[in-house]
Amino acid sequence: MSLFVILGLLVCIQAQGTIETPVFVLKGRDLLLKLHADPPEGFIYVDWKINKTVTLVRFDSSGKAAVTGRFELGENKFSVILKNLQEVDSGVYSAVAATSTEDKLVSEYKVTVQGPVSPVELTVDPVDSSSSESCDLHVTCRTHNSHISSTFRCVDRVCSQEGGERSEVTTSGASLQVYLLNTVIICNHSNQVHWTQDFDTTAYLCPSKPELPSVFLVKMVVFSVGLIIMVSAVITVHLVDFKKHQERNGGQTPHAALEESSHLKVTF
Template sequence: MNPCVVLLFAVSLQPLCKTQGIIVTPVFVLKGRDLLLKFDADLPDGVSFVDWKINKTVTLVRFEPSGNPNVLHNSTGGFDFPEKNFSVTLKNLQEADSGVYAAVAATFTGDKLVAEYKVTVQGPVTPVELIVDRVDSNSSESCDLHVTCRTHNSHINSTFRCVDRVCSQEGGEPSEVTTSGASLQVYLLNSTIICNHSNQVHWTQDLNTAEHLCSSNADSRQIVNNTVYEDPQEVTPAPPQNENSTYSLVGHPVPSSTQPETIYATVKKPDRSSND
């Protein structure tokens, strides 16, 4: 097995639901990466075998009590078994691999759900372009910037006003549109206009400085080219999601190497003090 490059995971801040005392954990994975479902629960007494199932119907892997795995139904990229402890690594995940993965222990008294994940595989978002449509200015002290934030299948417009080097966005809030699970935003941060396209696992940005656009227009009526970023380590991080969101955003660039990174999602032991 390839060594892991980075340890990242996205989990809910609040449980989606409970089944037999087990929290269903949402996990978001970038297309092409590996996902380790790490078994970290106590086996019930009298266990005959442990199954990893998808969508409650298809048994992917069956483990003997000794921990030896038997693949019954392969996934798109196959499996790895890094440890003899009922853990499963899903390889090279694709969108079609999205679903609910559950570990079920078969006992003499019936099946017992041990762990459950709602896995969503997403591809990288497409690049964005920040376009300055028009600059209205009567003096070097103030201007109105009319911009478009555009991706291949969506766009949003917004207006920014700068007076004496202090800039604000019309309406006071970021402009946003959501399509196909991805969010397109244009907003102001420290006098920088940012066009951001993001989903749960990846983002791209195009940005420019509002003050500079105003001064460039006043001085020479020319607008400098924007700079497009796709590495979140080199740009201002994407804005936080709505405070009511149950998911954490893991910004990550498209992998530069052919080796997928591994994301660890750990099965937590059930809270035995909770009601079933």
């Protein structure tokens, strides 16, 4: 049963003509419309219409047409160029070939005209962390009328997106996204025809913690301080002993007192 339904739909589609082709155009640009299929034998004219009601351009069977204003003839036969498209020009553009008995759809485009998206701003705020090996980053991706926030966790300078919003569709129909590409955090605002970005790298976003001294270095410092204290104590003891010895010998140095004592013994 379902096979017959599918075959019936295919027959209907072929009878109606070509399938609608979606096209997105940046505001202010031009668009070439051309036929997807040749007109049937014995056709009288080909009309380009918008929304299947309003005729924009009519070609006779030889391919001649009178176009004015924002329309130009294309290089291909029965093709037309729409100039300086605006949002109000969005709609369904179809080419219909008329014969003496019927009208045949030979081309159809669903045209959507979009303006450029607004710039974005990326803000990255590191969150205080007691760990020297990891940190969290609070990220905000903002346009003039919308914003999303997300959280990134960095461990040993390797970051990953942990939570929060990753993307959303703005009020204008554009997409706002924040994501990580290698070591770069990217804030992207885009539609089908235009995009803007702001970005920052994660290399310097996490504050580096001072490294703790090694055990060997601590031992060396303690040993050096102890050695200095011990040497200072020995020198102090010797200085005190030297001063006492001077006082007992009437202020003479030990060498002078020894010489005087030897001289007295020789005289005697």
